[in-house]
Amino acid sequence: MQKVTWDIQYISSPPAIKYCKKCSKKTEYLCSGLFRINAQRKYLDIWLIYKCSDCDSTWNMTIYSRISPKSIAPEILDEFHNNNEELAKKYAMDTELMRKNGVEVGLPKYKILGTNVNFNTPTELHIKSSYPSRLKVSSLLREKMNLSQSDFEQMITIGSIRSTNGLDLKKCRLQADVILIIENVQLKVKPLLHNHCKN
Numbered sequence: 001m002q003k004v005t006w007d008i009q010y011i012s013s014p015p016a017i018k019y020c021k022k023c024s025k026k027t028e029y030l031c032s033g034l035f036r037i038n039a040q041r042k043y044l045d046i047w048l049i050y051k052c053s054d055c056d057s058t059w060n061m062t063i064y065s066r067i068s069p070k071s072i073a074p075e076i077l078d079e080f081h082n083n084n085e086e087l088a089k090k091y092a093m094d095t096e097l098m099r100k101n102g103v104e105v106g107l108p109k110y111k112i113l114g115t116n117v118n119f120n121t122p123t124e125l126h127i128k129s130s131y132p133s134r135l136k137v138s139s140l141l142r143e144k145m146n147l148s149q150s151d152f153e154q155m156i157t158i159g160s161i162r163s164t165n166g167l168d169l170k171k172c173r174l175q176a177d178v179i180l181i182i183e184n185v186q187l188k189v190k191p192l193l194h195n196h197c198k199n
């Protein structure tokens with residue numbers, strides 16, 4: 001069995017989808033990569049700043065609210081002050097945090113790195129992602145293998161594509177690394193048998 005690995009590379013973090021007062025509609029707010037910090041003697045607040053993609057209005061996603069300044073290590077606090085890129089990405093990719101902040105989570109932009117699957121050989125396919133995301137596993141598979149919806153569903157039905165730990169491949173999203181077995185792929189529709197009637 002050949003082994004193929006796809007790495008999902010995130011080009012953008014997921015947009016926060018929320019109502020923009022200035023645009024008077026729901027828009028996508030994109031992460032600016034900048035933190036806002038409000039430090040008083042007793043309390044510390046930290047937000048990650050998002051901007052409406054249409055009008056640049058800002059929205060602050062709460063990371064810490066009224067915590068004791070002593071509860072954060074000084075070097076981490078420095079990273080917040082310096083808008084450390086890795087730290088901003090860590091929070092921007094945290095879909096659970098976004099949901100707690102009351103916004104809808106959009107889809108991140110991504111690339112699928114890795115070779116394609118050769119349907120003539122049984123294959124163990126690993127899909128790796130550094131973050132859980134809202135991307136549908138079915139979309140990734142169909143996009144990379146260039147499959148129509150019906151071809152993909154047929155492969156699931158006849159068991160020529162299946163997850164090793166029982167994921168529902170029609171619905172599941174990329175929560176963790178996924179391992180799939182792909183074998184016995186027969187996509188070509190068999191020609192109909194014609195009855196040649198001789199009258």
Ligand SMILES: [Zn+2]
Pocket residue numbers: 020021022023027052053054055056057
């Ligand atoms: Zn707006």
